[in-house]
Amino acid sequence: MLFPNPDFESGRLSVPDSADFLFTSSYRSLRGKGVFTEINQPVAPDSSDRRKLFLDSVQLAFSKAKDRGIQNPVVVGAVPFDLTQPSRLFIPLECEFFYRSDMVSSLVSQSACASRVERIQSVPDEWRFKQSVAQAIANFQHSELQKAVLSRVLNIELAEQVSVDEILSRLIIQNPAGYHFRIPIQGTQELIGSSPELLIRKIGVELVSNPLAGSAKRQNNADLDRAVGESLLTSSKDSYEHRVVVDEIRQVLTPYCETLSIPSTPDLISTPAMWHLSTLINGQLKNPKMSALELACQLHPTPAVCGFPTKDARNLIRLVESFDRGLFTGMVGWCDAEGNGEWVVTIRCGTVSGNQIQLFAGAGIVKDSCPESEWLETGAKLGTMLKALGIEQQEAL
Incomplete structure (x- = not known):
């Protein structure tokens, strides 16, 4: 059941308290334990009938949960990049909302212990990734494709098993403004991460989306770091990449909105590792019953994680990427039975099982991209993620 948190005022809240599910946000955070039911129905990308089957399966799960005495059931979990693949959604037996500020203040900042790496491998390797970028750029000259997001996975084997609780705690300390998540996948494997990108938040008739596209690495020197950020803000290549994303989100959301406010130019925001171009979108829905999950499924995948046009970009990704993204560049979050909820883009993430770890990263490719830079x-x-694991970037990359 959904229950109030008795530790709001006491400051005794801690991470993640062995939660089966965890999602944190500056708006509202939750942890869940146990599984009442799972929802594995695929969302389905191109069929309204199959999409309705998915949404109906969620509503049926809510109804069954209420019948079993769960007064305010919440669906939590992740939807994969490929919407033809099964979802990983759950209604927990117990779920509580809490204030993230209480949790963060209870954490003790400490550096990650250095992890001894037994094996590390990038798929694809550097040469093949750059070749894929060059192939994508060539496609822009001979097709309607304007942007494609290409990614890679880092397969890591450590000498010892790692603690998911400790990794997640360090992620939260290192990136207190991010969206943090922990979702069970299969067996002992868990998805964890600290996403900077809000796909959709829907509360009542109000919605917020905050797409990011166009990125640059933060620098240790303050003057150089500021210059890198300013350069990103004036970069024609990155502005174009960002505009493609915002324009697509505008097109998707407009039919559902009474009002939609989209700034004409992006802002510059930062995480400890990256600068990003950011546009904060606000709107009011025509139909207050449209759920956060339904809106998120309409938006996903945005050009920020796939490309544009979507169908052409997906085809290129299938052609050149040599691994299955799985939940990476999907969406992760929650939605309650009233339709309120929050979904973020599943980036800055990895999967952990014992001493086996997979980390993921991608880059948006447009006609002016440079393979080396990407x-x-x-x-x-x-x-x-490497910092949270205590692995030096030079060792990994």
Whole structure:
């Protein structure tokens, strides 16, 4: 059941308290334990009938949960990049909302212990990734394709098993403004991460989306770091990449909105590892019953994680990427039975099972992209998870 948190005022809240599910946000955070039911129905990308089957399966799960005495059931979990694949959604037996500020203040900042790496491998390797970028750029000259997001996975084997609780705690300390998540996948494997990108938040009739596209690595020198950020803000290549994303989100959301406010130019925001171009979108829905999950499924995948046009970009990704993204560049979050909820883009993340770890990173490719720069960008993005694991970037990349 959904229950109030008795530790709000006491400051005794801690991470993640062995939660089966965890999602944190500056708006509202939750932890869940146990599984009442799972929802594995695929969302389905191109069929309204199959999409309705998915949404109906969620509503049926809510109804069954209420019948079993769960007064305010919440669906939590992740949807994969490929919407033809099964979802990983759950209604927990117990779920509580809490204030993230209480949790963060209870954490003790400490550096990650250095992890001894037995094996590390990038798929694809540097040469093949750059070749894929060059192939994508060539496609822009001979097709309608305007942007494609290409990614890689870092397969890591450590000498010892790692603690997911400790990694997640360090992620939260290192990136207190991010969206943090922990979702069970299969067996002992868990998805964890610290995403900077809000896909959709829907509360009542109000919605917020905060797409990010166009990135640059933070620098240790303050003057150089400021210059890198200013350069990103004036970069024609990155502005174009960002505009493609915002324009697509505008097109998707407009039919559902009474009002939609989209700034004409992006802002500059930062995480400890990266600068990003950011546009904060606000709107009011025509139909207050439209759920956060339904809106998120309409938006996903945005050009920020796939490309544009979507169908052409997906085809290129299938052609050149040599691994299955799985939940990476999907969406992760929650939605309650009233339709309120929050979903973020599943980036700056990895899967952990014992001493086996997979980390993921991608880069948006447009006609002015440089293969070397895009390879370096993926390395910088991997830095968030590598730091939480105590692995030096030089060792990994």
